[in-house]
Amino acid sequence: MTERSVAEVLKRLGFGYDFLGEHPMRARAFSNAARTLKKLPDVATAFAAGELDALPGIGPGVLDVVARVVRGEAVPALDDVEARIPPGLFDIAQLKGLGPKKVRTLHDDLGVSTVAELEYAVNENRLLALSGFGPKTQEGVAAALAALRARAGRYRLDQGLAAAEREAERLRALPFVHRVAVAGDVRRGLEIVEDVVLVVHLDPDGEPALAAALGGARGEADGLYHVVYAAELPVRVVTCPWEDLFGVVLLRATGSPGHVAALEARAADAGAIFGPVGLYRGSERVPCPDEGDVYAALGLHPTAPERREEEVPLVALGQSRPRLLRRRDLRGALHNHTTASDGIHGLGVMRDAAKALGLGWLGISEHSQSAAYAGGLDAAALGRQIEEIARLNAAAPDGCALLTGVESDILRDGELDYPAAVLAQLDVVVASVHTRFRQTPDEMTVRMVNAASQPYADVIGHPTGRLLLGRAASPYDVEALLDACAASGCAVELNANPQRLDLDARHLAMAKERGVKVSIAADAHSAPALAHLDFGVTVARRAGLLPEDVLNCLELAELRAWLAARKARARGHAGA
DNA sequence: GCCGTTTTCGGCCCGACTGTTTTCAGTCG
Numbered sequence: 001m002t003e004r005s006v007a008e009v010l011k012r013l014g015f016g017y018d019f020l021g022e023h024p025m026r027a028r029a030f031s032n033a034a035r036t037l038k039k040l041p042d043v044a045t046a047f048a049a050g051e052l053d054a055l056p057g058i059g060p061g062v063l064d065v066v067a068r069v070v071r072g073e074a075v076p077a078l079d080d081v082e083a084r085i086p087p088g089l090f091d092i093a094q095l096k097g098l099g100p101k102k103v104r105t106l107h108d109d110l111g112v113s114t115v116a117e118l119e120y121a122v123n124e125n126r127l128l129a130l131s132g133f134g135p136k137t138q139e140g141v142a143a144a145l146a147a148l149r150a151r152a153g154r155y156r157l158d159q160g161l162a163a164a165e166r167e168a169e170r171l172r173a174l175p176f177v178h179r180v181a182v183a184g185d186v187r188r189g190l191e192i193v194e195d196v197v198l199v200v201h202l203d204p205d206g207e208p209a210l211a212a213a214l215g216g217a218r219g220e221a222d223g224l225y226h227v228v229y230a231a232e233l234p235v236r237v238v239t240c241p242w243e244d245l246f247g248v249v250l251l252r253a254t255g256s257p258g259h260v261a262a263l264e265a266r267a268a269d270a271g272a273i274f275g276p277v278g279l280y281r282g283s284e285r286v287p288c289p290d291e292g293d294v295y296a297a298l299g300l301h302p303t304a305p306e307r308r309e310e311e312v313p314l315v316a317l318g319q320s321r322p323r324l325l326r327r328r329d330l331r332g333a334l335h336n337h338t339t340a341s342d343g344i345h346g347l348g349v350m351r352d353a354a355k356a357l358g359l360g361w362l363g364i365s366e367h368s369q370s371a372a373y374a375g376g377l378d379a380a381a382l383g384r385q386i387e388e389i390a391r392l393n394a395a396a397p398d399g400c401a402l403l404t405g406v407e408s409d410i411l412r413d414g415e416l417d418y419p420a421a422v423l424a425q426l427d428v429v430v431a432s433v434h435t436r437f438r439q440t441p442d443e444m445t446v447r448m449v450n451a452a453s454q455p456y457a458d459v460i461g462h463p464t465g466r467l468l469l470g471r472a473a474s475p476y477d478v479e480a481l482l483d484a485c486a487a488s489g490c491a492v493e494l495n496a497n498p499q500r501l502d503l504d505a506r507h508l509a510m511a512k513e514r515g516v517k518v519s520i521a522a523d524a525h526s527a528p529a530l531a532h533l534d535f536g537v538t539v540a541r542r543a544g545l546l547p548e549d550v551l552n553c554l555e556l557a558e559l560r561a562w563l564a565a566r567k568a569r570a571r572g573h574a575g576a
Numbered sequence: 577g578c579c580g581t582t583t584t585c586g587g588c589c590c591g592a593c594t595g596t597t598t599t600c601a602g603t604c605g
Contacts, residue, residue: 056579140595434605
């Protein structure tokens with residue numbers, strides 16, 4: 001039912017060849033290609049545009065696989081590999097700490113071919129006897145299995161949003177459907193969702209036909225029918241039989257329960273009833289074709305979907321309310337990568353893509369020298385990029401301005417990865433942790449506070465290091481980091497990659513309280529990935545951020561002034 | 577399989593970490 005993505009197919013080929021031990025270098029080639037294409041949000045579009053062959057590590061063999069996957073055809077090489085490897089082993093290979101070699105041992109020496117069998121083997125301590133395995137390995141596998149169970153049925157926002165849009169399109173194509181809207185946790189922009197909720201206005205007798213068209217199960221709750229079916233995610237379609245009820249149904253299907261309860265209480269205070277099938281004053285139903293009609297009838301400003309949480313108060317008409325950040329407030333974005341480190345597009349392509357998104361400036365921050373695996377730049381390579389950026393800026397003075405920078409690894413004690421003289425040449429320094437995630441919380445707190453106090457650190461990148469449904473946030477004292485940022489003037493990043501969304505909304509609100517500026521970073525490793533900024537705006541809105549809280553909203557000259565002030569402070573620091 | 581101031585063969589990101597070993601393989605970032 002769910003077709004595999006191009007990157008997944010390539011990854012399976014890579015693992016398969018590695019597991020079979022026949023073509024180790026071919027395996028690496030496919031694994032590398034999978035990693036490269038993962039940096040593109042939409043491989044099919046890039047393939048259709050003929051943009052893939054230019055990418056490093058993408059040759060005729062990989063392109064052939066991509067073409068087949070995009071066209072929905074079978075991939076003979078994958079069929080061959082999958083015919084020779086029990087399917088469960090591909091799942092086991094996803095577990096942290098288990099690579100092709102260890103999976104091979106598990107299979108050959110223990111007869112394990114499924115996740116369930118692996119769990120059973122772990123419970124019986126049977127991994128201990130395997131060569132290359134020991135108590136720590138078994139503990140690690142047990143933890144990875146627990147993490148796998150914990151994320152079952154949970155999806156990232158980008159996955160939920162993509163599925164919601166696909167399913168909404170599908171519903172709109174049905175002749176008896178008049179209007180479709182995305183609701184639920186996806187609409188409120190939760191970083192992790194469990195299902196997709198859609199609201200449809202359809203013919204009064206259209207609901208059985210809807211269930212038939214979707215192949216779903218019918219149900220009924222609070223006087224409304226819904227249809228439940230499985231797509232990439234579980235989908236629940238709430239049906240709205242009357243046009244002037246749509247606002248009510250959409251509002252209630254969007255939630256949160258706490259927000260809906262607050263609206264119900266507000267209605268009750270005004271002697272009205274806000275229920276599942278309408279807003280009633282006495283026996284009269286108030287027509288509410290849109291959500292705004294509900295809020296207006298209750299004497300309220302509409303609450304943005306991202307702010308509809310229990311702890312966010314309703315705002316009465318006549319009360320002033322701050323205007324939340326919008327996408328079009330963004331003038332630029334920091335922290336992006338090019339082919340100079342581990343990005344897949346060059347400076348010119350990145351700049352043009354940023355301009356096409358309406359951005360007037362774009363910060364380039366490649367990996368630093370310690371990050372050899374990501375093609376980190378030494379001081380000389382940084383110097384060459386600074387010159388190239390100067391040339392590009394001079395050649396197109398009216399285009400999107402490129403800012404020089406680096407994403408410096410934060411070393412074990414919080415120091416940056418270059419001497420001050422090198423950092424001083426750069427427009428902006430983003431400081432991020434990429435190694436030694438397993439320091440104790442106290443050590444990590446000291447490390448992060450030190451990093452935020454480094455004179456040349458301008459932004460702390462993806463501050464907790466979490467990977468959603470992958471790696472937990474580093475369990476250190478984020479408030480101590482924010483205090484240090486408030487003291488030093490260092491900004492914090494909201495990494496907008498949907499796998500990170502780091503900091504989260506709760507911590508961003510704490511940053512705002514302290515007056516710490518937020519940098520919404522695409523952390524783009526390809527030109528199309530700049531679009532991830534949209535997710536950043538969603539999270540920023542959930543945190544209640546305003547344009548004035550966000551560095552991206554500065555005009556180029558204002559940003560340069562902010563950076564220059566930090567540079568002057570750093571020089572003073574060095575002179576002291 | 578991909579790639580090329582190493583260019584049609586012969587290499588292939590590389591250092592750190594970890595847990596396992598008894599000198600290092602496997603995995604990760």
